Amino acid sequence: MVEQVRNLLERRVESPQELESRRQSILAERDSSQTCISVCGGTACRASGAEAVVDAFIDTIERRELQVQVSLKETGCHGFCERGPLVVIEPKKVFYQRVQPEDVEEIIEETILGGRIVERLLYVDPTTDKTITYEPDVPFYQKQTRTIFGANGQIDPTNIEDYIAAGGYSALAKALFQMSPDKIIEEVKKSGLRGRGGGGFATGRKWQSCREAKGDVKYVICNADEGDPGAYQDRSLLEGNPHSVLEGMIIGAYAIGSRRGYIYVRNEYPLAVEHARIAIEQAMDYGLLGKNILGSGFDFTVTINKGGGAFVCGESSALMASLEGKVGEPKAKYVHMSEKGLWDNPSLLNNVKTWANVPLIINKGADWYAKIGTAGSKGTMIFSLVGNIVNTGLVEVPMGITLRDMIFDIGGGIPDGKKFKAVQTGGPSGGCIPEKYLDTPVDFDELTKLGSMMGSGGMIVMDEDTCMVDVARYFIEFLKGESCGKCTPCREGINRMSEILSNITQGKGKPEDLDTLQDLAGVLSAGALCALGQTAANPVLSTIRYFKDEYLAHINDKKCPAGVCRELIQFSIDADKCEGCLRCLRECPTGAISGQKRQAHTINQDMCIKCGACYDVCKFNAVLKR
Amino acid sequence: MAKVWINGETSVEVKHAEGVNAVHLTVDDKDIVVSGGQTILQAVERMPGIGNIPALCYHPAVKPYGACRICTVEVSEDGGSKFKFVAACLYPVKEGLIVKTQTEKIKKLRKGIIELLLARCPNVKRVQELAKEYGVEKPRFVLGDQDCILCGLCVRACQEIIGKSAISLVNRGIYKEVAAPFYAYELSGDCIGCGDCAFVCPTGAIEMGPDGKPVLPKVKIPYAEIEAMMKKETVPPS
Numbered sequence: 001m002v003e004q005v006r007n008l009l010e011r012r013v014e015s016p017q018e019l020e021s022r023r024q025s026i027l028a029e030r031d032s033s034q035t036c037i038s039v040c041g042g043t044a045c046r047a048s049g050a051e052a053v054v055d056a057f058i059d060t061i062e063r064r065e066l067q068v069q070v071s072l073k074e075t076g077c078h079g080f081c082e083r084g085p086l087v088v089i090e091p092k093k094v095f096y097q098r099v100q101p102e103d104v105e106e107i108i109e110e111t112i113l114g115g116r117i118v119e120r121l122l123y124v125d126p127t128t129d130k131t132i133t134y135e136p137d138v139p140f141y142q143k144q145t146r147t148i149f150g151a152n153g154q155i156d157p158t159n160i161e162d163y164i165a166a167g168g169y170s171a172l173a174k175a176l177f178q179m180s181p182d183k184i185i186e187e188v189k190k191s192g193l194r195g196r197g198g199g200g201f202a203t204g205r206k207w208q209s210c211r212e213a214k215g216d217v218k219y220v221i222c223n224a225d226e227g228d229p230g231a232y233q234d235r236s237l238l239e240g241n242p243h244s245v246l247e248g249m250i251i252g253a254y255a256i257g258s259r260r261g262y263i264y265v266r267n268e269y270p271l272a273v274e275h276a277r278i279a280i281e282q283a284m285d286y287g288l289l290g291k292n293i294l295g296s297g298f299d300f301t302v303t304i305n306k307g308g309g310a311f312v313c314g315e316s317s318a319l320m321a322s323l324e325g326k327v328g329e330p331k332a333k334y335v336h337m338s339e340k341g342l343w344d345n346p347s348l349l350n351n352v353k354t355w356a357n358v359p360l361i362i363n364k365g366a367d368w369y370a371k372i373g374t375a376g377s378k379g380t381m382i383f384s385l386v387g388n389i390v391n392t393g394l395v396e397v398p399m400g401i402t403l404r405d406m407i408f409d410i411g412g413g414i415p416d417g418k419k420f421k422a423v424q425t426g427g428p429s430g431g432c433i434p435e436k437y438l439d440t441p442v443d444f445d446e447l448t449k450l451g452s453m454m455g456s457g458g459m460i461v462m463d464e465d466t467c468m469v470d471v472a473r474y475f476i477e478f479l480k481g482e483s484c485g486k487c488t489p490c491r492e493g494i495n496r497m498s499e500i501l502s503n504i505t506q507g508k509g510k511p512e513d514l515d516t517l518q519d520l521a522g523v524l525s526a527g528a529l530c531a532l533g534q535t536a537a538n539p540v541l542s543t544i545r546y547f548k549d550e551y552l553a554h555i556n557d558k559k560c561p562a563g564v565c566r567e568l569i570q571f572s573i574d575a576d577k578c579e580g581c582l583r584c585l586r587e588c589p590t591g592a593i594s595g596q597k598r599q600a601h602t603i604n605q606d607m608c609i610k611c612g613a614c615y616d617v618c619k620f621n622a623v624l625k626r
Numbered sequence: 627m628a629k630v631w632i633n634g635e636t637s638v639e640v641k642h643a644e645g646v647n648a649v650h651l652t653v654d655d656k657d658i659v660v661s662g663g664q665t666i667l668q669a670v671e672r673m674p675g676i677g678n679i680p681a682l683c684y685h686p687a688v689k690p691y692g693a694c695r696i697c698t699v700e701v702s703e704d705g706g707s708k709f710k711f712v713a714a715c716l717y718p719v720k721e722g723l724i725v726k727t728q729t730e731k732i733k734k735l736r737k738g739i740i741e742l743l744l745a746r747c748p749n750v751k752r753v754q755e756l757a758k759e760y761g762v763e764k765p766r767f768v769l770g771d772q773d774c775i776l777c778g779l780c781v782r783a784c785q786e787i788i789g790k791s792a793i794s795l796v797n798r799g800i801y802k803e804v805a806a807p808f809y810a811y812e813l814s815g816d817c818i819g820c821g822d823c824a825f826v827c828p829t830g831a832i833e834m835g836p837d838g839k840p841v842l843p844k845v846k847i848p849y850a851e852i853e854a855m856m857k858k859e860t861v862p863p864s
């Protein structure tokens with residue numbers, strides 16, 4: 001007991017000077033030239049077996065008694081999830097990808113002990129066929145600017161000392177001891193930081209109005225609800241570098257005069273919850289949270305609240321209702337949440353990424369920060385690049401990079417030699433942007449001009465085989481399921497849009513449908529209660545704007561040009577190409593294909609259920625899809 | 627000195643009265659003075675002849691809720707250069723606010739909302755009346771046959787006035803409905819049979835049953851689905 005208390009007292013950091021000396025002693029204990037095996041432990045890499053790889057390393061290291069020579073570290077998500085599980089050998093940063101437990105023995109034998117490279121585990125750039133040995137040379141990383149996300153691959157998120165060693169909490173020390181709350185807000189304002197949760201609201205202005213709001217009790221909240229399909233950058237940040245988010249929150253709390261914070265995190269993110277929990281505990285132990293932080297006299301605590309399981313719970317007023325234990329339904333925000341939010345007290349809500357930007361701005365200064373990005377959007381943005389793209393993963397780029405650079409240089413372009421068709425940005429209520437705007441610089445305002453938005457940084461790339469009507473239907477279907485149902489435009493309007501789009505994709509579209517869809521879009525944007533409904537029509541409007549031909553083909557000609565909508569396509573066999581191999585005939589689940597060996601086969605259209613099995617198996621491209 | 631419109635006809639000049647929180651508004655080009663601390667809808671309701679704001683989910687006896695959106699108006703806080711759409715039942719009156727209740731955009735929006743409500747509830751008289759007033763003929767959508775417009779008045783009356791919360795809005799999106807807690811088929815003992823819900827309902831969707839308890843409206847579109855779901859004991863659709 002006494003021992004425990006002493007340990008605890010020893011761990012507490014009582015002043016900025018002590019923080020710095022602690023950092024120095026952590027660094028001194030560590031030998032930066034020592035070999036360190038770092039395995040990515042992000043959710044995506046875990047899903048492809050990273051934990052087994054870690055276990056195999058532990059086993060092998062222990063068995064061969066290498067504990068003194070090598071250390072092992074499980075880090076947060078590196079971003080190149082496509083190639084997981086990822087292993088990086090420090091200090092040279094040898095980069096192995098798609099590592100399996102069977103490979104571990106060889107890595108230890110060859111690389112760790114022998115100093116040689118295991119060629120077969122290296123990454124080969126599919127565009128250039130070049131083999132890449134070291135992590136920084138991977139083209140996927142080269143074009144990125146990893147100011148927020150960079151530390152993810154380097155630190156063990158469950159060890160606060162890693163974060164401190166990397167200079168962590170020095171921004172907090174600076175804020176508490178060298179800056180007044182007003183100065184902090186001034187700095188955030190000057191940096192031009194805008195909220196990364198979707199709306200792009202000026203962060204400094206929000207902080208100021210919360211500071212000025214009357215009330216003794218104020219709250220600071222981190223929005224980690226992240227309900228957009230395909231987006232996982234908030235999760236990766238909270239999993240991989242939870243202290244950077246906490247540090248931002250503590251600085252924000254000090255700036256507005258709050259003593260209590262919440263992290264509202266999706267219940268489906270167990271690892272993020274766990275890492276945030278550990279981070280809070282360790283920060284409490286180190287005196288960086290709790291009473292008298294760093295000996296400054298400032299008190300602040302953070303509690304984790306697991307989400308209510310609905311996309312709409314990410315909306316600020318619904319989130320706060322859910323935090324209060326009520327149904328997660330939005331309400332009118334004619335008085336801002338920064339004045340009257342959680343339990344009617346002034347509440348400062350920011351996105352995970354927004355918070356993680358704060359320590360950087362405090363440490364490096366607003367001027368440095370404002371140099372990155374475009375006139376209206378400063379800093380970097382983390383996107384989740386998914387869909388029909390070679391390099392799937394999380395990318396951090398300066399605002400203003402073009403869509404083309406993002407998709408073709410970082411993303412490696414479209415796989416299988418297919419053509420690019422559109423990119424959907426901004427989550428379910430974003431829009432689809434066609435090829436002719438690929439050179440648009442990506443920032444809040446430019447994306448909005450194109451009828452899409454930044455949202456939380458989702459980016460879904462679609463190739464030529466994508467049906468844009470079907471895409472619009474998919475997103476509307478998602479939003480229909482996620483509408484809270486409180487207000488008429490959203491509840492009824494989205495449902496009717498979904499009805500119409502389903503009809504169109506089934507060949508039951510009517511010429512007047514496009515007008516009806518536009519009318520419904522007008523009712524939603526002007527009438528809906530919250531931004532879910534107000535922006536819900538974006539996927540429909542943007543696809544009508546850029547791909548009207550496709551709608552017309554479905555409606556007038558009853559054809560799906562991309563060959564996606566089942567009711568509108570027909571499979572047939574090109575008798576000239578068919579070799580009569582019987583392959584499709586055997587594959588067809590309904591027996592719709594008939595024919596003899598070495599004679600052209602035919603498909604009985606009445607029996608065909610359009611599953612496409614024949615199309616997929618034919619080696620001679622003899623099955624036609626029209 | 628300000629002009630006050632009474633019954634939309636006469637204008638009287640009044641002096642600022644000491645201690646009265648007077649707020650000056652312009653509603654459909656007429657300047658009015660109202661007391662602060664109320665919503666646009668409340669202010670306009672008390673001035674017959676000024677503005678025209680329909681309301682479905684509003685009732686003076688309970689807190690405003692802002693769900694039907696039929697009361698949407700355009701307001702400008704900067705003297706008329708920028709207008710935005712807001713729900714009049716929730717938006718507080720402010721000094722110098724310009725309110726427009728009958729612009730073409732507003733009429734079009736209300737028409738759209740009414741069309742959606744009429745498609746959901748083609749047999750509800752209150753909705754039919756509004757449809758007539760706003761020139762909505764046949765909705766362009768497949769007609770439903772619900773009686774409930776989900777204004778939530780019954781639920782709020784039960785909670786705020788009676789203090790019982792015997793009924794609630796459950797589920798989300800198009801599946802939302804008025805139901806007993808936990809989707810019970812019968813109302814719990816919390817219901818005292820006061821009939822407030824039936825009284826406040828603007829559509830007549832709630833009737834008092836022979837046992838002295840209200841019979842709640844059924845959501846007819848997805849009811850089978852909900853039932854199937856409950857049998858599987860899963861959570862409502864996501």
Ligand SMILES: Cc1cc2nc3c(=O)[nH]c(=O)nc-3n(C[C@H](O)[C@H](O)[C@H](O)COP(=O)(O)O)c2cc1C
Pocket residue numbers: 194195196197198199200201203223224225226227228311312313314315316317349350351352354355456530531532
């Ligand atoms: C339907 C809906 C869902 C949202 N989901 C999220 C979310 O998952 N995460 C998030 O940070 N913001 C989300 N937002 C935006 C929040 O309402 C809010 O603007 C944001 O958290 C504020 O933080 P910021 O200023 O740092 O962007 C959502 C908004 C809407 C309308």
Ligand code: SF4
Pocket residue numbers: 773774775776777778779780781804823826827828829830831832843
């Ligand atoms: S039952 Fe009546 S009062 Fe209750 S929500 Fe439905 S329409 Fe409104």
Ligand code: FES
Pocket residue numbers: 680681682683684691692693694695696697698713714715716
């Ligand atoms: S009366 Fe205002 S939203 Fe219903």
